[in-house]
Amino acid sequence: GGPLPEAYNVFLQRQGFQQTPVGFQQNQGVFQQGAGTFQPPTPGLDLSGGNKLIKKANLPILKPQQTPLLPSQQDLASLGCGSPPANCPRSPYRSFDGSCNNLRNPVLGTPNTPYTRLLPPNYADGKQSLTLDKSASRGTQRQPLPGARTVSVVIYPDQQIEDPIWSLNAMQYGQIITHDMSMIAGSTQAQPQSTMCCSATGQLLELASLPDHCFPIVLDNTDPAFGQVNAQCMNFVRTITDRDRNCVGGNQPAEQLTAVNHYLDLSIVYGNDDLTSQQLRQFQGGRLRVDIRGNQQWPPRNLNATGVCAIQNIQEACYLAGDTRVNQNPQLTVLQVVLLREHNRIADTLGQLNPHWDDETIFQEARKINIGQHQHISYYEWLPIFIGLDNSLNNRIVYTTKDFVDDYDINVNPTILNEHATAAFRYFHSLIAGNLDLVTENRNAFGSLRLSDWFNRPQILEEGDNFDDLSRGLNTQPQMASDPFHDSEITQFLFRAGQPFGQDLKAIDIQRNRDHGLASYNDYRTFCGLPRAQTFEDFLDVMRRDSLERLINLYERPDDVDLTVGGSLEAHVPGTLAGPTFLCILTEQFYRTRVGDRFWFENSGETGFTRDQLSQIRKASISRLLCDNGRNIQAMQPRGFERISARNAILPCEALPRVDLSFWRDPQGPGVGQDQVNLTPQVFF
Numbered sequence: 001g002g003p004l005p006e007a008y009n010v011f012l013q014r015q016g017f018q019q020t021p022v023g024f025q026q027n028q029g030v031f032q033q034g035a036g037t038f039q040p041p042t043p044g045l046d047l048s049g050g051n052k053l054i055k056k057a058n059l060p061i062l063k064p065q066q067t068p069l070l071p072s073q074q075d076l077a078s079l080g081c082g083s084p085p086a087n088c089p090r091s092p093y094r095s096f097d098g099s100c101n102n103l104r105n106p107v108l109g110t111p112n113t114p115y116t117r118l119l120p121p122n123y124a125d126g127k128q129s130l131t132l133d134k135s136a137s138r139g140t141q142r143q144p145l146p147g148a149r150t151v152s153v154v155i156y157p158d159q160q161i162e163d164p165i166w167s168l169n170a171m172q173y174g175q176i177i178t179h180d181m182s183m184i185a186g187s188t189q190a191q192p193q194s195t196m197c198c199s200a201t202g203q204l205l206e207l208a209s210l211p212d213h214c215f216p217i218v219l220d221n222t223d224p225a226f227g228q229v230n231a232q233c234m235n236f237v238r239t240i241t242d243r244d245r246n247c248v249g250g251n252q253p254a255e256q257l258t259a260v261n262h263y264l265d266l267s268i269v270y271g272n273d274d275l276t277s278q279q280l281r282q283f284q285g286g287r288l289r290v291d292i293r294g295n296q297q298w299p300p301r302n303l304n305a306t307g308v309c310a311i312q313n314i315q316e317a318c319y320l321a322g323d324t325r326v327n328q329n330p331q332l333t334v335l336q337v338v339l340l341r342e343h344n345r346i347a348d349t350l351g352q353l354n355p356h357w358d359d360e361t362i363f364q365e366a367r368k369i370n371i372g373q374h375q376h377i378s379y380y381e382w383l384p385i386f387i388g389l390d391n392s393l394n395n396r397i398v399y400t401t402k403d404f405v406d407d408y409d410i411n412v413n414p415t416i417l418n419e420h421a422t423a424a425f426r427y428f429h430s431l432i433a434g435n436l437d438l439v440t441e442n443r444n445a446f447g448s449l450r451l452s453d454w455f456n457r458p459q460i461l462e463e464g465d466n467f468d469d470l471s472r473g474l475n476t477q478p479q480m481a482s483d484p485f486h487d488s489e490i491t492q493f494l495f496r497a498g499q500p501f502g503q504d505l506k507a508i509d510i511q512r513n514r515d516h517g518l519a520s521y522n523d524y525r526t527f528c529g530l531p532r533a534q535t536f537e538d539f540l541d542v543m544r545r546d547s548l549e550r551l552i553n554l555y556e557r558p559d560d561v562d563l564t565v566g567g568s569l570e571a572h573v574p575g576t577l578a579g580p581t582f583l584c585i586l587t588e589q590f591y592r593t594r595v596g597d598r599f600w601f602e603n604s605g606e607t608g609f610t611r612d613q614l615s616q617i618r619k620a621s622i623s624r625l626l627c628d629n630g631r632n633i634q635a636m637q638p639r640g641f642e643r644i645s646a647r648n649a650i651l652p653c654e655a656l657p658r659v660d661l662s663f664w665r666d667p668q669g670p671g672v673g674q675d676q677v678n679l680t681p682q683v684f685f
């Protein structure tokens, strides 16, 4: 079978596998990208060593005596920039909006608060206007930055290169993690924006009639796709900032708001505020609301189906979930449904084990277990594939211990980094496949869906055996390689809703980089420990010459290169799916998300699990999740983010490790005499 991928070492050990597989040797010592490999010409760039990239800075801590001076809740809510809770209940469970996670600064990580930054913004006017306008506003003779769509066409063409190791589920779980962590305010990301910055026929509007917040992407008439339909204009609405909401004024630079809570806490399943969570709950047996059709559980119907889905008739499914993006693409919805069914599966079992528990106790305990499994899968099964196992271990993002890890640090800011959400993490848009395989139990791919036929149309999941066939497809089909190539399903046909063409996600990513005024690629190189480039040639330390030539043709100076673009052309650090600059940003983010979360699943104490329960949580895996929540899935490979092979062969579902929920039997219960659980009752102060 050959060596197992090193990324899975710790994950397997925790599940009880003794074997420590030999690491992948093939890429050691060289940066690797696409087809080529290169020697790293930067001695001393050691991303896998030490902890030097991890910053604790930027945490706006309120001194206790300042707390009463905060504006009233009502004032802040009307401003719309995050509202601190009136008080913090002492609870073993998380709040829905993330408030009171950090007890010194209870509003930290709540919805509608700004992203934070590693480097100050680079707006053309120093305050808020797009980086794009720089030359104009400074009155120099410099060229404006190249158009976002032009850059996309030149840098991100469609070339179908499959990832040799990882399955499409690695991509798809990445989107789940992303949606759990952030969402730019003012966008639903699930359907074309309601604000139209272009005419209905794709022409530019007169400046005077341009709606607020518009910054449309201008298209060339030579555009290989949009030129065919004479479109000049692609919609783009700027992200809402704290300045827009009058939360800051004067010359303070604008900071974009994120609409969801920042923690990795399955808010995509449970909602980001109390009201949404109530709409999603059954208030019976601790369950979440579902509709039963075809003997399967589906999320409840979204009452604004025509508004949020691209449905073609009113009967078509359109779901409601904790996250507004739930319907965006079929495989995303599959995982959302799996996580929803998993909650109800856990709740039903807990209810049987503890018949004396009320709805609230079952609900909160099931939610806590579901979140624990999700954090475990995200950090131990998924993350090492993307940012490397050594890098994760060395930076104290994952641990080999089988015991608790009490590394919560109240001084670490869990806020999502703008650089992470707007540039580094979006690099993995490259992994998206344009066709989704339907796969039978004997792993026969008998058909596939075209992605752009099914954006925001989840009905397809309910047809025939599609749900199971798509679940197997996730684990069977390879993801596309992590490289500059992007499928035209997302660079020409995004959200096309039956039209010949749609939008270009990479052009949007580049425009978003400028909308958010991110500092330049060269600035982040320096921040992350690479030398500052004086000339374009200096980029050759991490880039191939052909990539460089394309940059030179587009940009005037090295300092102009957008972070999104420069970072995506770097050769990968061995054992990871990213180049050094993005890896540095991703590493920083995932450190903060873990250590800044008081409810992290590996912590002991009243927010955590018992030791026995924690060892059970560590048995969770993506494959078992799919097994347990399909209609009739019989078998899966043990490591679901890795493609099926002789060393990762399909096994019957029962042979995969499972979380034994009997460790949640409550000793306090009538007639049940065990003594291993300590559920802390909710106390308020």
Ligand code: HEM
Pocket: 171, 172, 174, 175, 178, 182, 183, 184, 187, 189, 258, 328, 329, 420, 421, 422, 425, 426, 428, 429, 431, 432, 490, 505, 508, 509, 512
């Ligand atoms: C079929 C799959 C996917 C589609 C159709 C998709 C589409 C989108 C769209 C439309 C946006 C909003 C763009 C904007 O207006 O600025 C977005 C944002 C984003 N995407 Fe994806 N995406 C997919 C998969 C992924 C994956 C696999 C990852 C990472 C592993 C990812 C990471 C992100 C991030 C970090 C953002 C910004 C989140 C924020 O608002 O803070 N996406 N994506």
